Amino acid sequence: MSEQTQHRWGMAIDLDRCTGCQACVAACHAENNLAVSDPASAAKGRAVHWIRVDRYYEGEFPDVRVKYRPVLCQQCDEAPCEPVCPVYATYHNDEGLNVQVYNRCVGTRYCGNNCPYSVRFFNWFDPVWAEPLQLQHNPDVSIREGGVMEKCTFCVQRIGRAKDDAREEGRALRDGDVQPACVQSCPAEAMVFGDLNDPESKVSQWARSGRSGRLLEELGAKPKVFYLERAK
Amino acid sequence: MAPAAIPYHQVRDDLWRPLAGASKRYTLTLVLLSAIALWGLIAWGYQIRVGIGVAGIRRPVFWGFYLVDFVFWIGISHAGTLISAILRLTDADWRKPVTRAAEAITVFALMIGGLFPLIHLGRVWLFYWLFPYPNSRLLWPNFRSPLMWDVTAISTYLTGSVIFLYLPLIPDVAQLSEHAKGWRLRLYKVLALGWTGSDREWHALERAMKLMAGIILAVAVSVHSVVAWDFAMAIAPMWHSTIFAPYFVVGAIFSGLAGLILALTIVRKTMRLESYLTPHHFGNLAKLLLLMSLLWLYFTFAEHLTVWYGNEPKEMSVFGARVRGRFSPEFWAMVVVNFVVPFVLLGIRRLRSIRTATIASIGVLVGMWLERYLIIVPTLSMPRLSAAWGRYSPSWVEISITVATFAAMAALYLVFSKLFPIVSVWEFEPHAQEEE
Numbered sequence: 001m002s003e004q005t006q007h008r009w010g011m012a013i014d015l016d017r018c019t020g021c022q023a024c025v026a027a028c029h030a031e032n033n034l035a036v037s038d039p040a041s042a043a044k045g046r047a048v049h050w051i052r053v054d055r056y057y058e059g060e061f062p063d064v065r066v067k068y069r070p071v072l073c074q075q076c077d078e079a080p081c082e083p084v085c086p087v088y089a090t091y092h093n094d095e096g097l098n099v100q101v102y103n104r105c106v107g108t109r110y111c112g113n114n115c116p117y118s119v120r121f122f123n124w125f126d127p128v129w130a131e132p133l134q135l136q137h138n139p140d141v142s143i144r145e146g147g148v149m150e151k152c153t154f155c156v157q158r159i160g161r162a163k164d165d166a167r168e169e170g171r172a173l174r175d176g177d178v179q180p181a182c183v184q185s186c187p188a189e190a191m192v193f194g195d196l197n198d199p200e201s202k203v204s205q206w207a208r209s210g211r212s213g214r215l216l217e218e219l220g221a222k223p224k225v226f227y228l229e230r231a232k
Numbered sequence: 233m234a235p236a237a238i239p240y241h242q243v244r245d246d247l248w249r250p251l252a253g254a255s256k257r258y259t260l261t262l263v264l265l266s267a268i269a270l271w272g273l274i275a276w277g278y279q280i281r282v283g284i285g286v287a288g289i290r291r292p293v294f295w296g297f298y299l300v301d302f303v304f305w306i307g308i309s310h311a312g313t314l315i316s317a318i319l320r321l322t323d324a325d326w327r328k329p330v331t332r333a334a335e336a337i338t339v340f341a342l343m344i345g346g347l348f349p350l351i352h353l354g355r356v357w358l359f360y361w362l363f364p365y366p367n368s369r370l371l372w373p374n375f376r377s378p379l380m381w382d383v384t385a386i387s388t389y390l391t392g393s394v395i396f397l398y399l400p401l402i403p404d405v406a407q408l409s410e411h412a413k414g415w416r417l418r419l420y421k422v423l424a425l426g427w428t429g430s431d432r433e434w435h436a437l438e439r440a441m442k443l444m445a446g447i448i449l450a451v452a453v454s455v456h457s458v459v460a461w462d463f464a465m466a467i468a469p470m471w472h473s474t475i476f477a478p479y480f481v482v483g484a485i486f487s488g489l490a491g492l493i494l495a496l497t498i499v500r501k502t503m504r505l506e507s508y509l510t511p512h513h514f515g516n517l518a519k520l521l522l523l524m525s526l527l528w529l530y531f532t533f534a535e536h537l538t539v540w541y542g543n544e545p546k547e548m549s550v551f552g553a554r555v556r557g558r559f560s561p562e563f564w565a566m567v568v569v570n571f572v573v574p575f576v577l578l579g580i581r582r583l584r585s586i587r588t589a590t591i592a593s594i595g596v597l598v599g600m601w602l603e604r605y606l607i608i609v610p611t612l613s614m615p616r617l618s619a620a621w622g623r624y625s626p627s628w629v630e631i632s633i634t635v636a637t638f639a640a641m642a643a644l645y646l647v648f649s650k651l652f653p654i655v656s657v658w659e660f661e662p663h664a665q666e667e668e
Contacts, residue, residue, distance in 0.1 A: 086373055087361050107354015118620035
């Protein structure tokens with residue numbers, strides 16, 4: 001157990017590197033068995049993307065710059081979604097992850113309302129996959145039934161896998177052993193993931209950068225995702 | 233006061249008359265209302281079977297019509313207990329023909345309002361996980377969640393208001409059981425709890441009612457405060473407001489009064505109780521409604537002024553959408569029916585009548601429904617990150633269920649008024665009054 005509590009997982013995203021290619025979104029879908037929505041329900045606001053790329057435009061046409069910001073669950077230390085759940089379906093685990101217990105969720109959706117980042121998603125129906133997409137399900141990730149909330153887990157299954165591997169090899173976890181699907185697939189290498197408890201980890205170094213900041217930091221939710229961008 | 237002039241046996245005959253038989257119109261209305269209510273149940277069944285996605289709610293508007301209806305009906309429930317408890321505690325004599333009708337509204341509105349948190353659940357078949365029952369995994373509900381406060385407050389309130397309705401019903405059913413036959417006799421006998429009308433029993437009843445009036449007053453205030461905190465505890469723009477609890481309590485009493493006036497008008501007309509529910513009663517209730525209208529305006533103004541002056545961008549998005557954006561038709565309609573109409577119709581003495589009080593009440597009911605819609609939907613449509621903004625429109629399922637609850641309320645009220653005198657009979661009895 002002592003080994004578990006050593007970690008405090010965090011992520012850093014360099015917005016100056018992000019090209020908005022959405023590879024992270026596609027990778028997350030494949031890794032985490034996200035339901036694929038049809039155009040009609042997507043237009044209705046029913047699509048599920050645990051990570052999304054928000055676009056913000058600066059300047060006046062034709063001199064426009066677009067800024068991309070991948071937004072995923074910020075794994076807040078003071079998560080506003082946690083206290084409002086009446087059945088403890090969302091809670092803080094001892095590695096600082098904000099965990100969603102699908103089997104416990106009854107679907108009040110209060111957590112979704114209280115998330116300032118709007119990164120929580122609801123399963124409006126039991127999920128269906130068009131043939132043959134059901135064959136590519138990740139066996140390490142459960143399928144969520146209709147009526148429950150879900151959101152980014154920081155690929156908790158990969159954290160578990162990396163720990164198992166390290167234990168088998170009789171060594172401690174190294175920086176970079178754990179890579180969530182989005183981080184792994186980022187062609188611009190704009191994302192890093194790691195242990196914030198380790199001051200030498202890449203994510204800690206990025207988080208200390210002068211360009212680093214957090215989204216809606218003024219709310220005091222203490223998110224563990226850091227965004228790096230040039231000051232204006 | 234008209235009833236004072238009417239001999240007691242006449243009072244009893246008048247108030248018992250609606251209990252006997254059922255006119256064609258009554259039966260037809262009841263069947264129609266039940267059919268609409270049944271349609272709502274079918275819609276709910278469909279939603280449970282297919283998934284809650286058949287409703288129009290979507291990210292980021294996770295709460296829609298169901299929560300609006302929930303707050304609305306819990307608000308209506310404040311008609312009874314609060315008004316009748318205040319009037320009982322202050323010994324307002326004119327309350328007598330009004331209290332039972334009000335207390336019945338409370339019980340039925342709560343039964344309906346209490347359904348909505350279930351209707352809106354993603355997995356309603358697991359609703360009992362919200363209760364702290366012993367289980368092998370030692371799972372416990374989260375009492376930090378305002379939704380748990382809801383469960384606690386509403387179940388307390390429902391229990392309390394059933395007792396509060398039932399206590400002053402006992403002498404009436406005891407009298408009725410002396411004259412009833414068949415299944416009615418059995419029903420009244422059971423409900424009368426062997427009431428004999430001894431001095432001891434009267435004293436006990438009197439004390440119990442005084443006590444319940446005090447308790448229910450506190451519970452009623454707490455219930456709507458908790459409902460307000462469902463929103464105020466969240467850090468969403470224009471929800472996170474300290475004023476919400478009293479604002480909601482005022483709104484609840486406001487809409488409850490309107491519901492009561494409307495119900496009394498219908499009862500008065502259909503049961504021919506013109507000599508019991510007089511313009512005097514409606515005048516008093518209308519003045520109360522006017523007072524609540526002004527209080528509501530004061531709270532609404534204070535709330536919006538603070539947000540506007542603070543000029544915080546995220547809050548101003550919601551504020552702007554409400555006051556001059558896409559929700560502004562609903563917003564200004566709400567101000568008109570909640571304030572302008574009652575202020576003109578009831579504030580000008582020459583215009584104040586049973587008819588205008590009823591018109592104003594219908595307006596207030598619409599306006600207070602809109603108020604809850606305007607509190608819930610704009611905030612959720614405009615979360616802090618503008619990239620996540622979204623729009624909500626209800627589906628036929630939500631509309632069906634909403635309409636059905638109004639029909640269900642009316643149907644329950646119809647059945648109640650056929651089983652029990654809608655105006656308390658014994659309170660007009662000279663003997664009983666001495667006991668007070």
